[in-house]
Amino acid sequence: MASKIVITATVAFFPLLANTTIGLRTASPEHINMTVAYTASRWQVFRMMRLPEALPYVFVGLNVAAVLSVIGAIVGEFGFVGARAGLGYLILQKNFNFDMPATFAILIVLSAAGVGHAIVSWIQKRVVFWVDMSGRVNGA
Template sequence: MSRVREGALAVGAPAVVGVAAVVLWQATVTGLGIAAYVVPAPADIATELAANLQVVATAAFGTARNAALGLLVGTVAALVAAGVSAAWRLAADAANPLVTATAVVPIVCLAPVFYTMFGTDAQTARVVVAAIAVFVPVYVNTLRGLRTVAPVHRDLLRAHAATPWQATRHVTLPGALPFFFTGLRVASSLAVISALVAEYFGGPVDGLGKAITSAVASSRYALAWAYVVGAVVTGLVFYAVTTLLERLPDAGGSPSARR
């Protein structure tokens, strides 16, 4: 019964806060007569969203496709790099400056450069931007996880004459999984944000970024916010999927790591 109560509280509390925030937003905009170009009322946003649901969904799918590809490419590259760095200290020392530089560079500013490299009629630049944004959190967290092995476990494996592969399979990888999923959760949101922002700088006329720009340019501010809602939902879907992957049986190592 306590689990049911805890589950209801976990779902109900955010829902109540969200509804209260929307009601306060509507009351503030209506009561103060705030212009739509400053911030539209939630009722107007909901009306535009309902009237253009298919268009918003199509734009969200375009952004989600690029974000998913970027997430996949960036994650695979980060896992390979983290594995090499964990096994070879010199590689980690050589990669540190590059990873640090990548972390501090406003990566979306490279979108115009990538459009020049790959062409403005291709989605490649958006995928690359998302992949680079994903790389850093996955790499840093995975590398830390691969290096986090309790000395007692290492000594126990050595006492049992375990091979390097056995030690990696039974201790190192399970211990690194919670760190990997932490990085993946952060990266999932970054992938959506990076892919969306990269759309502002050019490329094919699709995706949420272009849709928001077009709506604002035509003074359809409530519609622009409807696209923002689509972006929020897309980000939540990505985050929820990565969270569910972490909660799969044995995906996060110990039961405590999956909570």
């Protein structure tokens, strides 16, 4: 079980990390310098400038991580990683036995498990309401 968790976490972590670091660097240097000139602390610059600019990137990373974590869990359950149970293992077994209806039933269950993308998108609409899904600022 630990190997499955490590594979899933590793696959999901790096897209989230990359998008978050890019997002934290997108704040305008002019705006940051202006807030520092008005005696803003580092925490205030982070809270008022960097974090709101980074949130769309963080949610893109969360969307990618939600999708890739399901893929990582399936790969972690494949037999060559040492698993003897799970949906990935069942896919391999049913495919080996040419049981196509069962294979497609498992794939339908896995696609339902991929609903994490829809949940993250729903949360993104409520948290980052000033940016629409295409990345443009609303009202601009």
